[in-house]
Amino acid sequence: MRRYVLSRLGQVILTLLIYITLVYFLLQAMPGDITQMYLANPKVPQAAREELRKQLGLDQGVVMQYLTYVKNFFRGELGVSFSHYPRPVWDILMERLPRTFVLFLTAHVLSFYVGYVMGRVIAWRRGRVVDYAATVVGITFWTAFYPLLALVLIWIFAYTLRLLPLNQFIEPKLWQGAPFSANTVFGYMVYGGGAVAIGLFLIFYAFLRGLKRTRRNVALAWLSGSVLVAVALLAASRAGLLVYIWDIVNHMVLPVCTLTLISFAGTMLLMRDSMLETVQEDYVMAAHAKGLPDTIVRDRYAARTAILPTVTSLVLSLASSMSGGLVTETMFSWPGLGQVLFHSALANDYPLATGALAFTGVFLLIAHFVADILYAVLDPRIAYTGQPAAEG
Amino acid sequence: MDPLLKLDDFTMHYRTKAGWVQAVDGVTLSLARGQALGLVGESGCGKTSIAMSVMKLLPYNSKVVRGRILFEGRDIYSMTDGEVRKMRWKGVAMIFQAAMNSLNPVYRVGNQIVEAIVTHEPETSEEEAWARVRSLFELVGIPKERMYHYPHEYSGGMKQRAVIAMALACNPKMIIADEPTTALDVIVQDKILREMDQIRRKINMSMIYISHDVSVIAEVSDVVAVMYAGKLVELGQADDVFKRPRHPYTYALMRAYPSILGEKHELATIPGEPPNLLDPPSGCRFHPRCDRASAECSKADPMWREICPGHYCTCHNPVEIGGTWVGQVRSGKAADGGDQLGTSSNS
Ligand SMILES: Nc1ncnc2c1ncn2[C@@H]1O[C@H](COP(=O)(O)OP(=O)(O)OP(=O)(O)O)[C@@H](O)[C@H]1O
Numbered sequence A: 001m002r003r004y005v006l007s008r009l010g011q012v013i014l015t016l017l018i019y020i021t022l023v024y025f026l027l028q029a030m031p032g033d034i035t036q037m038y039l040a041n042p043k044v045p046q047a048a049r050e051e052l053r054k055q056l057g058l059d060q061g062v063v064m065q066y067l068t069y070v071k072n073f074f075r076g077e078l079g080v081s082f083s084h085y086p087r088p089v090w091d092i093l094m095e096r097l098p099r100t101f102v103l104f105l106t107a108h109v110l111s112f113y114v115g116y117v118m119g120r121v122i123a124w125r126r127g128r129v130v131d132y133a134a135t136v137v138g139i140t141f142w143t144a145f146y147p148l149l150a151l152v153l154i155w156i157f158a159y160t161l162r163l164l165p166l167n168q169f170i171e172p173k174l175w176q177g178a179p180f181s182a183n184t185v186f187g188y189m190v191y192g193g194g195a196v197a198i199g200l201f202l203i204f205y206a207f208l209r210g211l212k213r214t215r216r217n218v219a220l221a222w223l224s225g226s227v228l229v230a231v232a233l234l235a236a237s238r239a240g241l242l243v244y245i246w247d248i249v250n251h252m253v254l255p256v257c258t259l260t261l262i263s264f265a266g267t268m269l270l271m272r273d274s275m276l277e278t279v280q281e282d283y284v285m286a287a288h289a290k291g292l293p294d295t296i297v298r299d300r301y302a303a304r305t306a307i308l309p310t311v312t313s314l315v316l317s318l319a320s321s322m323s324g325g326l327v328t329e330t331m332f333s334w335p336g337l338g339q340v341l342f343h344s345a346l347a348n349d350y351p352l353a354t355g356a357l358a359f360t361g362v363f364l365l366i367a368h369f370v371a372d373i374l375y376a377v378l379d380p381r382i383a384y385t386g387q388p389a390a391e392g
Numbered sequence B: 001m002d003p004l005l006k007l008d009d010f011t012m013h014y015r016t017k018a019g020w021v022q023a024v025d026g027v028t029l030s031l032a033r034g035q036a037l038g039l040v041g042e043s044g045c046g047k048t049s050i051a052m053s054v055m056k057l058l059p060y061n062s063k064v065v066r067g068r069i070l071f072e073g074r075d076i077y078s079m080t081d082g083e084v085r086k087m088r089w090k091g092v093a094m095i096f097q098a099a100m101n102s103l104n105p106v107y108r109v110g111n112q113i114v115e116a117i118v119t120h121e122p123e124t125s126e127e128e129a130w131a132r133v134r135s136l137f138e139l140v141g142i143p144k145e146r147m148y149h150y151p152h153e154y155s156g157g158m159k160q161r162a163v164i165a166m167a168l169a170c171n172p173k174m175i176i177a178d179e180p181t182t183a184l185d186v187i188v189q190d191k192i193l194r195e196m197d198q199i200r201r202k203i204n205m206s207m208i209y210i211s212h213d214v215s216v217i218a219e220v221s222d223v224v225a226v227m228y229a230g231k232l233v234e235l236g237q238a239d240d241v242f243k244r245p246r247h248p249y250t251y252a253l254m255r256a257y258p259s260i261l262g263e264k265h266e267l268a269t270i271p272g273e274p275p276n277l278l279d280p281p282s283g284c285r286f287h288p289r290c291d292r293a294s295a296e297c298s299k300a301d302p303m304w305r306e307i308c309p310g311h312y313c314t315c316h317n318p319v320e321i322g323g324t325w326v327g328q329v330r331s332g333k334a335a336d337g338g339d340q341l342g343t344s345s346n347s
């Protein structure tokens, strides 16, 4: 397992190098010297030009320039944005990243979970009414035109019913005079939410790890889980954060639901297909023969091995939604990374565009790495041979 | 005493696009406690279908047409799901034909056995269950530390043993072993068969061995049931059936397999193919391939009758004289072959 993780890590770093090299040379391939492009532009101050020259080390040879670029990249020195001069690119990205991260990760986890659970149920009840109904509904949303669906949902829930806030990611009035910046709150949400999630995982793992699921253990797990969540909420409220978190969560509901609706069917159908194969496996029959309860056979036998292909799709869909993130962020006026990428490209803000592009890549590579590890944890055959085992 | 398992005119069919496959037709047999029954017949004659019927694990396209299966006097087809779950593994455990694939690839082998134990014996703690797995592994001859390994780290023979250990985990009243050793080489096969037989005798468990190989059946069973094209054709004590086979099919089958102990005799294949169970032959299903067939055989279905006490057979023209190679295998005596059928010769 350790060797597997190390080799995957090596691969990720190598891919990252190749990726930033590509980004770099794409930039180089642009006609003309980058500073020349701005020489005649009065909008770009002399200081920015100098900064850029220094950052890119244009006085040195190509190889040296490239090495400097790589070195700077890994130190987080991405230069200064033109359109937000004199803010460093790193600052801008660090401001946007948590917002994008919170929104897309939430939407993804939710969509994956819904898809997994529904796929599991409809595969187990294949050919019944639930199967047809879920498939039709899922495919309808899957094929719907995304911006239109978003508009319809905004119209229903935010405009007509006024249940949810319209526009932006925070309520400006509420945040006037707030003791925190929105970003601090996002930061707390990322770290606090992550800590709570890990805590919950550990609690459930500790109590329900055994093969014997006693009622007492299940009750204890739920109890201590609730206590943990209550403590976290209490801490947030004592710190005066809760109203602001609640505001952000309110603003997240619509985009998250839209993203989930549009994408859960992918996981669901994949899970259904994959599980229709595993239910035919002999070990599922053997599990029935062992007299195990139906839900255990479904979850520990049929669904447990069927989940593997869906993990791959999780990464692929994360990639596609990151690139399609612009649509979501525009529809819901969510000032995230997608908007930065788009606007910086329009504004010829090369340092910012490069930085945003590179960051998206880093993000995806990390997701890929996590998926690889997850895959190996879920399928012991992988860490053993280094690749998925052929079914014998 | 009540038999442990009783099949009473049991008949089940599969629905296919081409029609109904009459996989099991009017099978009547019973199994006493502690008894080993060998079920033998060519591929596709319905052996696995009988096993699956007893486990109540038939696929959705199957239908029980007639008859009953009684386990400890209770009709399993009128049991509730909960009762069936209790019967499984604690009452009847099974070693599947594809034993190699009946282990979940993503869980440790030990876990899968512990799971069965704690499901059926809620009063047993997980530690006790692991201790039992340890002793089971010792019993079937797998190193203990292998409990914590995944199935893909096992060799084929080890998986087979693990599956046997799993079947023994809840001390079932009976085990159905569907070709438990076909995937193994002959030496390992023989060893595992002997071990299983020993364990069975030690804990006085009933057993149904299923095989297409008469020599395997001859070695381990008390009672033998011979099946052809979905029907039982002969049933009796192993000694009776193998020393004095009455049905021409039994006789032909015995001659088609070499002795597991390496006794030499010429193998005689059975001419023709097993019939298509979508539309089996009229009368006796074996008549197109039978060299004793008379005009009657294609018209009338022969009766299931007790030819001598405890020895049943369905044949219009049963074989009369006994003395064949299986008798030699069991007693280890010299050859005195019978050539009553005149089809082939012993050496
Ligand atoms: N699920 C099914 N659907 C349709 N027909 C089936 C099904 N399972 C088995 N059959 C048919 O039923 C008949 C008996 O099959 P079965 O598996 O019981 O034979 P078997 O004696 O176990 O053979 P083998 O020695 O090859 O394992 C065969 O003709 C087979 O084609």
Ligand SMILES: [Mg+2]
Binding pocket: B047, B048, B049, B097, B178
């Ligand atoms: Mg079979």
